[in-house]
Amino acid sequence: MIASLTPVSFKDLPGWDCDDPTQILTGLIDCADHARNVKPYKTGTLGLQWRDFMPAIAALEESPPRTQDEARRFFEAHFVPLRIQPAGGKDGFVTAYYEPEIDASPVRTDRHIYPFYARPDDLVDVDDANRPPELDVDFAFGQLRNGTIGEYPDRRQIDSGYLEGRGLEIAWVENRVDVFFVHIQGSARLRYPDGSVERITYAAKTGHPFTAIGRVLIALGEQDPATVSMQSLRQWLAGHPDRIDEILWRNRSYIFFRRATVDDPERGPVAAAKVPLIARRSLAVDRFLHTYGTPIYVHAQSLVHLDGGAFRRLMIAQDTGSAILGPARGDIFVGSGTAAGEKAGTVKHPAVFYILAPRQAAAGLTA
Numbered sequence: 001m002i003a004s005l006t007p008v009s010f011k012d013l014p015g016w017d018c019d020d021p022t023q024i025l026t027g028l029i030d031c032a033d034h035a036r037n038v039k040p041y042k043t044g045t046l047g048l049q050w051r052d053f054m055p056a057i058a059a060l061e062e063s064p065p066r067t068q069d070e071a072r073r074f075f076e077a078h079f080v081p082l083r084i085q086p087a088g089g090k091d092g093f094v095t096a097y098y099e100p101e102i103d104a105s106p107v108r109t110d111r112h113i114y115p116f117y118a119r120p121d122d123l124v125d126v127d128d129a130n131r132p133p134e135l136d137v138d139f140a141f142g143q144l145r146n147g148t149i150g151e152y153p154d155r156r157q158i159d160s161g162y163l164e165g166r167g168l169e170i171a172w173v174e175n176r177v178d179v180f181f182v183h184i185q186g187s188a189r190l191r192y193p194d195g196s197v198e199r200i201t202y203a204a205k206t207g208h209p210f211t212a213i214g215r216v217l218i219a220l221g222e223q224d225p226a227t228v229s230m231q232s233l234r235q236w237l238a239g240h241p242d243r244i245d246e247i248l249w250r251n252r253s254y255i256f257f258r259r260a261t262v263d264d265p266e267r268g269p270v271a272a273a274k275v276p277l278i279a280r281r282s283l284a285v286d287r288f289l290h291t292y293g294t295p296i297y298v299h300a301q302s303l304v305h306l307d308g309g310a311f312r313r314l315m316i317a318q319d320t321g322s323a324i325l326g327p328a329r330g331d332i333f334v335g336s337g338t339a340a341g342e343k344a345g346t347v348k349h350p351a352v353f354y355i356l357a358p359r360q361a362a363a364g365l366t367a
Contacts, residue, residue: 002045002046002086002087002289002327003046003084003085003086003087003327003328004084004085004087005046005082005083005084005085005355005357005365005366006082006083006085006366007080007081007082007083007362007366008081008082008083008354009081010072010075010076010081012081012083013081013297013299013312013354014299014301014310014312015299015310015312016072016297016312017072018312019068019072019312019313019314020068020071021068021071021072021075021295021314022065022067022068022071023278023281024071024278024281024295024314024315024316025060025064025065025071025074026278027275027278027281027282027293027316027318028053028056028057028060028293028295028316029057029060029061030275030276031273031275031292031293031316031318032053032054032057032293033275034273034274034275035050035293038274041273041291041292041293042287042291042292043291044286044287044288044289044290044291044294045288045289046289046290046291046327046355046365047361047364047365048290048291048294048355048357048358048361048365049291049361050291050292050293052357052358052360052361053293053358055078055358055360056074056078056079056358059074059077059078060074075295075314075356078358078359079295079356079357079358079359079362080356080357080358080359080362081297081354081355081356081357082354082355082356082357082362082365082366083352083353083354084327084328084352084353084354084355085328086326086327086328090326090328091328091350091351092328092329092330092350092351092352092353093326093328093329093330093348093349093350093351094298094300094303094311094329094330094331094332094347094348094349094350094351095323095330095331095332095347095348096306096331096332096333096334096343096344096345096347097184097185097186097284097321097331097332097333097334097344098185098333098334098335098336098337098340098341098343098344099185099187099188099189099199099268099269099333099335099336099337099340100178100181100182100185100188100189100336100337100341101188101189101190101191101336101337101338102173102178102182102188102189102190102191103173103174103190103191104171104172104173104190104191104192105171105172105173105192105193106171106172106192107172108169108172109172111174112172112173112174113172113174114172114173114174114175114176114178114179115168115169115170115171115172115179116169116170116171116172116173116179116182116188116190116200116257117158117163117168117169117170117256117257118168118169118170118203118256118257118258118259119168119203119204119256119257119258120163120166120168120256122143122144122145122152123141123142123143123144123152123204123206123256124141124142124143124144124149125140125141125204126139126140126141126142126149126207127140130149131149132148132149132150134150135149135150135151138207138209139151139207139208140205140207141204141205141206141207142207151206151207151208152206152207152208152254153206154206154208154249154252154253154254155206155208155248155249155251155252155253155254156245156249156252158206158254159176159245159248159249170200170257170259171190171192171198171200173190176244176248177234177237177238177244177248180248180251181230181234182200182255183253183254183255186201186202186255186269186271186319186321187199187200187201187202187257187268187269187271188200189262189336189337197262198259198260198261198262199259199260199261199262199269200257200258200259200260201257201258201260201269201270201271202255202256202257202258202271202272203256203257203258204255204256205253205254205255205256205322206252206253206254207253208252208253208254209252209253209322210251210253210322210323211250211251211252211253212251212323213233213247213248213250213251214228214233216247216250216251217233217236217247222236223236229345229346229348230341230344230345230346231342231345231346253322264276265336266279268282268333268335268336271284271318271319271333272284272287272292272318272319272320273292273293273317273318273319275318277318277319277333278316278318278333279333279334279335279336279340280306280307280313280332280333280334280335281313281314281315281316281333282315282316282318282319282332282333283296283298283315283316283317283318283319283330283331283332283333284317284318284319284320284321284324284330284331284332284333285317285319285320285324285329285330285331286320286324286325286326286327286329287320289326289327290317290327290355291317292317292318293316293317293318294316294317294355294356294357295314295315295316295317295355295356296314296315296316296317296330296353296354296355296356297312297313297314297315297353297354297356298311298312298313298314298315298330298332298351298352298353298354299311299312299351299352299354300312300349300350300351300352301350302349302350303347303349303351305343305346306332306334306343306347311332311349311351314356315330315332318333319331319333327353328351328352328353330351330353332344332347334347
């Protein structure tokens, strides 16, 4: 058993009466529109199916809440909170991510020499139907070459020029560490010299396992596990330019992007659930366990620098990440830009997670 789900009441959710979940309603409608008009979301192994949400969605569309009190009453009427207790009694854990904003050039220049690549045409999705026996079961992507699927070249090979000359460059930036951290975040806003702004978002990856460079530097004695953060990693890399490749190449995973417009500067990028993220409301989760569109209440008592007090918010599962593994593991989308990055980079806190399950489905999840 991955986790136990225990029914609780809404009054057991710390801070529920003070939260304003109105933005989650937008997220629910966005997810419903995608599920109905494009493709239903896959059912996570915790057991929630997207069709379980449809009665609540119908009620929401028929009578949209107009205030935060009405929004809370909507959730109380149609959902049951289930506390997630991971197997083995482990605590939940929350981190955060953001959308960087970076100066870029649409063409290579003397200064802009590090590219963001679009998905190559020889990169193919891999599943049980086409996976060769020699390819590790964790690979969701591979390279199709001469009719055979194998591992795609990794970060070191791509950084060393494997994709040059194929016209895959979307844009160029000055700093390879910026490229690396955009790979970690999964999206970015690019500011061009003419003042225009373009968004790039995740399109695919090589399939190689993700390796956190923070753990690498901790193992090498170069970082303190109690204080390691995105900021401390950037500072270390800036101070050791001769070792950048050595460290970055330890993460063999490599991310490819696609272009996207910035229609609404207040909305985040379109992520794994194929809908725009909502700052401080969208949550990246383990996609194999959770179903996209699920409301999840997060209580992180020691996380105080995002809200000026304990983090107690209703979130919605709309994204995923290579390092987000387990039933009580979440990554908070903080927003876009430098200020959001400063806040996101230091989030690493224990947390309690509660799924809000539609009433008709809740009994089956706890049986």
